[in-house]
Amino acid sequence: MSTSAARNWPPDRLASLLNEPDRLTELSEGGWDTLLRLARRANVMGRLAFATRGLPEKALPAPCRPHVTAALALADRQAHAVQWEIGCLRAALDEIGVPLVLLKGAAYLAADLPFARGRFFSDVDILVPRTRIDEVESVLLKHGWAGTHHDAYDQRYYRQWMHELPPMRHLRRGTVVDVHHRILPLTARFDPDPATMLERAMPVADDEGVFVLSPTDMLLHSATHLFHEGELPNGFRDLLDLDGLFRHFGAARPDFAAELDARAHTLHLEAPLAFARHQCIRLLKTPGIAPSRNGHVNRLSDALYDHALRPQHPLLDSPGSGFARWLLYVRAHWLRMPPHLLAWHLTHKAVGRFRGQPAENDV
Amino acid sequence: MAHSPFVPLATLPARTLADWLAQGRLALRTGPLTFRIACGEGIVADNLRLLYGHHAVADSPPFADFHIEVARPVALRRWVRPQVEFRLDGYAPFLSLPAAQAFAMMEWGMNWCVASHCHQYLLLHAAVLARGDDAVLLPAPPGSGKSTLCAYLSHRGWRLLSDELALIVPGEGRVYGLVRPISLKNDAIEVIRRTLPESTIGPPVRDTKKGVVTHLAPPPGSVDESDRPALLRWIVTPRYRAGSTLHAERIPRPEAMAMLIDNAFNYDVLGETAFSTLTTLLGRGPAFDLHYAQFDDALRWFNALEA
Numbered sequence: 208m209s210t211s212a213a214r215n216w217p218p219d220r221l222a223s224l225l226n227e228p229d230r231l232t233e234l235s236e237g238g239w240d241t242l243l244r245l246a247r248r249a250n251v252m253g254r255l256a257f258a259t260r261g262l263p264e265k266a267l268p269a270p271c272r273p274h275v276t277a278a279l280a281l282a283d284r285q286a287h288a289v290q291w292e293i294g295c296l297r298a299a300l301d302e303i304g305v306p307l308v309l310l311k312g313a314a315y316l317a318a319d320l321p322f323a324r325g326r327f328f329s330d331v332d333i334l335v336p337r338t339r340i341d342e343v344e345s346v347l348l349k350h351g352w353a354g355t356h357h358d359a360y361d362q363r364y365y366r367q368w369m370h371e372l373p374p375m376r377h378l379r380r381g382t383v384v385d386v387h388h389r390i391l392p393l394t395a396r397f398d399p400d401p402a403t404m405l406e407r408a409m410p411v412a413d414d415e416g417v418f419v420l421s422p423t424d425m426l427l428h429s430a431t432h433l434f435h436e437g438e439l440p441n442g443f444r445d446l447l448d449l450d451g452l453f454r455h456f457g458a459a460r461p462d463f464a465a466e467l468d469a470r471a472h473t474l475h476l477e478a479p480l481a482f483a484r485h486q487c488i489r490l491l492k493t494p495g496i497a498p499s500r501n502g503h504v505n506r507l508s509d510a511l512y513d514h515a516l517r518p519q520h521p522l523l524d525s526p527g528s529g530f531a532r533w534l535l536y537v538r539a540h541w542l543r544m545p546p547h548l549l550a551w552h553l554t555h556k557a558v559g560r561f562r563g564q565p566a567e568n569d570v
Numbered sequence: 571m572a573h574s575p576f577v578p579l580a581t582l583p584a585r586t587l588a589d590w591l592a593q594g595r596l597a598l599r600t601g602p603l604t605f606r607i608a609c610g611e612g613i614v615a616d617n618l619r620l621l622y623g624h625h626a627v628a629d630s631p632p633f634a635d636f637h638i639e640v641a642r643p644v645a646l647r648r649w650v651r652p653q654v655e656f657r658l659d660g661y662a663p664f665l666s667l668p669a670a671q672a673f674a675m676m677e678w679g680m681n682w683c684v685a686s687h688c689h690q691y692l693l694l695h696a697a698v699l700a701r702g703d704d705a706v707l708l709p710a711p712p713g714s715g716k717s718t719l720c721a722y723l724s725h726r727g728w729r730l731l732s733d734e735l736a737l738i739v740p741g742e743g744r745v746y747g748l749v750r751p752i753s754l755k756n757d758a759i760e761v762i763r764r765t766l767p768e769s770t771i772g773p774p775v776r777d778t779k780k781g782v783v784t785h786l787a788p789p790p791g792s793v794d795e796s797d798r799p800a801l802l803r804w805i806v807t808p809r810y811r812a813g814s815t816l817h818a819e820r821i822p823r824p825e826a827m828a829m830l831i832d833n834a835f836n837y838d839v840l841g842e843t844a845f846s847t848l849t850t851l852l853g854r855g856p857a858f859d860l861h862y863a864q865f866d867d868a869l870r871w872f873n874a875l876e877a
Contacts, residue, residue, distance in 0.1 A: 235632065236632040236633045237632035237633065239633065240632060240633045240634060244637060244659050247658075247659055247687075248659045248660060248661065268633065270604075270633045270635070271633070273602075273635075273688070273690040274635070274687075274690075276689070276690040277687060277688055277689035277690045278689075280689040280690075280839055280840060280843075281689055281839055284838065284839045284840075284841065287841075519660065520659055520660055521659070521660040524660075
């Protein structure tokens with residue numbers, strides 16, 4: 208069951224408009240109206256705005272141009288702010304001799320990957336050795352970042368079960384850093400060792416002391432998160448990141464597919480890699496990749512991911528969308544916790560909601 | 571496919587307006603922006619008819635800047651003490667409010683759409699009025715009587731551009747307004763009712779987080795010129811002081827600059843562009859602190875401003 212907008216605006220059409228900007232010139236004013244709405248909801252307005260930069264100004268219908276200008280201003284500002292934040296984090300970590308290893312959006316930006324131009328993001332994610340986590344927390348506190356999630360249950364949730372510290376917010380700038388010490392929750396059934404990812408981290412050109420994961424690890428990390436994440440408010444954007452990683456590294460490195468397979472085998476991340484390839488091929492028609500050899504296709508899971516990996520816009524939603532996303536939420540918790548913990552966690556959250564406690568960034 | 575032209579909202583039969591709203595077909599033009607509105611609440615249709623009668627509307631044009639919705643959330647609150655939610659493209663930025671506040675919520679939601687997306691402009695929290703093409707900017711803290719004064723001046727020869735949001739073209743001094751209803755709170759409602767008996771005021775809504783609120787229809791002449799920008803010439807922060815005599819004082823430029831930055835919604839987004847735009851603005855005209863007790867005195871003072 209799908210709406211006519213859902214049939215007219217499948218994820219691969221959106222991706223091709225962003226990847227091949229010339230196709231934007233074929234859109235009517237009505238087409239732009241829908242595209243801007245979907246892009247806004249999917250958090251890819253900046254990406255869309257950057258895609259239009261190479262086009263002659265007249266190529267866009269006049270009423271769309273101000274929205275592109277606005278999104279460019281916001282994207283520029285965010286890129287600037289993240290660069291500044293990276294400098295501040297490096298200065299803090301330098302004090303204790305821990306290298307700054309960036310993950311996700313901040314890493315794509317620092318490594319100047321083409322799909323990161325115009326990408327919106329809110330937090331900076333970093334990976335530190337688990338043995339140094341207490342020192343990292345102290346030095347960040349000293350430099351003005353304060354812990355969030357003061358509730359005792361949430362503290363325990365993060366510290367005992369999760370792969371990261373509770374998010375830390377800078378007192379003056381209001382920016383948030385997520386400090387990861389694992390790739391996945393400590394309680395997860397897969398448990399890739401982050402130590403070798405840290406060892407293989409690569410320095411960023413022109414930014415001394417700043418590192419990003421190696422190309423294979425960067426992609427596997429992104430795939431692992433998409434595979435394990437329960438709430439995917441930015442599901443389409445996250446899939447688009449993977450599409451960008453496959454395209455960029457696939458073009459730059461002739462043996463990238465084989466390197467990925469080997470590395471996924473070592474880290475026991477074959478399932479997330481197969482998933483990422485499968486969804487990119489199926490939903491975005493990403494060129495140049497083949498399905499994993501051992502990847503098996505699950506029709507039910509595909510049907511659910513249809514709802515989570517496209518922009519979550521009422522134009523595209525059907526009556527089953529909410530239920531599909533809820534099932535994925537439960538599935539993700541199933542993957543990240545043993546059953547008794549899962550039951551306990553979901554009960555705690557449900558009781559909290561019932562008592563009217565605000566769900567603080569809902570963990 | 572040809573689409574229907576924009577016509578004044580007041581020319582639509584009540585039934586048509588309600589249908590277009592309920593089916594999300596109504597496009598409303600305010601200043602340089604078009605809002606497409608979906609809402610099944612009768613109170614919203616009634617307020618639109620009363621306060622937006624002169625605004626241009628159309629049935630489902632191909633493009634709108636924002637597609638907004640004011641609707642009941644999917645839950646018990648649909649029927650038990652009904653609530654409404656404001657949504658832009660399915661995203662609800664605020665907590666829901668009682669259904670009786672649906673129109674006020676739509677107005678606040680429209681302001682939010684502009685303030686958090688329209689970075690093509692430097693956005694200031696300020697009223698804007700114009701005499702011909704010369705505009706005065708009135709930034710002022712809540713409670714200073716800015717909206718009340720703005721309502722008065724806009725009915726005494728000054729063209730209303732906005733009572734809340736100044737849309738300044740970066741690098742220039744040109745300013746656009748949305749020419750939407752002026753929001754009135756608490757005592758100001760009675761003051762305006764007495765002072766401007768000819769004006770159109772919406773039904774008051776009690777028990778909002780701002781107290782009693784209502785809206786005043788913008789003068790038809792201002793609405794007719796709603797896509798005409800003006801050049802910012804003066805900056806005035808008005809303060810109502812009961813029993814005082816009118817008193818105007820120049821604000822030193824550094825202080826005026828700090829005050830404008832404080833009132834900007836997106837100074838951080840535009841950065842250097844915002845700084846140079848504000849500097850140009852302060853270079854063109856003076857900034858005044860104005861204390862007044864009588865509308866007439868204030869009007870005379872504004873009319874005497876020299877371009």
